[in-house]
Amino acid sequence: MKKSLSNKTIQLNYFSRFAELTKKTNEAWSTEAVTVQELWFELDAQYRFEQEMSSVRPAINHEFCDWQRVINDRDIISFISPVSGG
Amino acid sequence: MPVHYFELTEKQIGRDLLVEKFSDPACGAFVSFEGWVRNHHDNRPVSHLFYEAYSKLAINEASKILEQALVSYGINSVICIHRLGRLQIGDMAVWVGVNAAHRGAAFEACRFVIDEIKLRIPIWKKEYYLDSTAPLWVGSEVAG
Numbered sequence: 001m002k003k004s005l006s007n008k009t010i011q012l013n014y015f016s017r018f019a020e021l022t023k024k025t026n027e028a029w030s031t032e033a034v035t036v037q038e039l040w041f042e043l044d045a046q047y048r049f050e051q052e053m054s055s056v057r058p059a060i061n062h063e064f065c066d067w068q069r070v071i072n073d074r075d076i077i078s079f080i081s082p083v084s085g086g
Numbered sequence: 087m088p089v090h091y092f093e094l095t096e097k098q099i100g101r102d103l104l105v106e107k108f109s110d111p112a113c114g115a116f117v118s119f120e121g122w123v124r125n126h127h128d129n130r131p132v133s134h135l136f137y138e139a140y141s142k143l144a145i146n147e148a149s150k151i152l153e154q155a156l157v158s159y160g161i162n163s164v165i166c167i168h169r170l171g172r173l174q175i176g177d178m179a180v181w182v183g184v185n186a187a188h189r190g191a192a193f194e195a196c197r198f199v200i201d202e203i204k205l206r207i208p209i210w211k212k213e214y215y216l217d218s219t220a221p222l223w224v225g226s227e228v229a230g
Contacts, residue, residue, distance in 0.1 A: 015140050016210035017223050051226075059208075062142040078140060078208075082225030085137070085168060085209030086121050086180050086200060 007032055008073040012043070017081050022047050036060065037067040040079060055082050089163045090156060092148035094139055094209075096171040099178045104165060108185040113162050115189040117196040121180040123173045127224070131216040135173045140208040144168075151202045159195035161186040166199055168209060 013026045033039040036058040043049070057064055057080040060071070064080070071077070089107055101120070108116050125132050152164050167181045182199050186192040211224045 013140070015208065016138055016212070017226050059140075059143050062146055064143070064147065078143070080140070080143075080208050081210070081223070083204075083206070083208055084211040084224035085139075085207050086204035 008071055008075075010039075010071060010074065011076045013076060013078045015078065015080070017051070018047075018049060018079060021049060031071070033071060035067065036065060036069050036071060036077060039071060039077065040067070043079070049079075051081055056080060089165060090152045092145060092152060092166045092168075094141055094144060094168050094170050096169070099167050099169060099181045101178070101181060104167065104181060104183055107165065108163055108183055110162055110185060112187060113185040114187055115192040116183065116185045117189070117192040118181065118183040119196050119200045120178050121200070123175050123177045123179055125175045127213055130213075130219060132175065133214045133216045134175065135179070135214070136212040137168070137170045137173065137179065138210050138212070139168070139170055144207045144209060147206055147208070148203065151199060151206065154202075155184070155195045155199050159186070159191045159198065161191050161195045164195065164199060166203060168203070168207070170209075 007030055009028055009030050011026060012029050014022050014024055019025050031039055031042060033042050040053060058067060059078045059080055060069055061076050123135050155164050162185045164184045169179050173179055182196055184192045184196040212221050213224055214221045
């Protein structure tokens with residue numbers, strides 16, 4: 001897939017530790033990141049998540065996705081830290 | 087009538103009403119699992135818990151788990167309810183019910199559902215302790 005450097009505005013939703021670290025439950029974010037992996041590095045640099053990427057799962061538009069998933073304008077994106085339900 | 091659904095609730099889970107949904111003359115087995123809040127974790131005394139979820143993703147992912155259970159084990163019905171918010175020691179945090187023609191499928195499917203729920207569903211548990219240690223998001227390395 002051809003990579004685009006176009007700017008996108010996405011919505012980020014934060015939960016549990018990530019909500020506490022960012023002090024936000026959501027925010028609009030402008031990015032040139034092409035994949036969710038690139039976006040993770042961008043956010044990690046901003047907020048210092050202190051969480052191994054291997055223990056995190058990305059989600060786009062309320063479904064899990066892989067790290068190479070391409071971001072589109074207006075996507076809703078979350079990073080899921082280790083879960084502990086039950 | 088077969089049913090299968092997953093629900094998140096901030097209210098107490100009412101097991102009796104749930105069990106009634108499993109009455110079916112074609113089913114000879116009903117198995118349920120209840121997860122209760124215990125008063126200790128890693129040798130620390132727990133005072134209470136707080137559960138948070140990414141609801142839309144949780145419901146989407148849970149529906150896949152229940153569908154997988156129906157297909158893989160040939161069960162009749164499956165319901166899973168998970169609590170959110172503040173829970174006290176002894177409260178029921180999660181309930182799974184399964185019925186099937188025979189007990190083998192019901193036991194295995196119930197085990198499968200609770201294991202997958204704990205592994206895959208975006209629900210987070212924050213533990214609060216009676217000692218001086220800071221509250222902890224379970225599964226995370228950092229107190230907060």
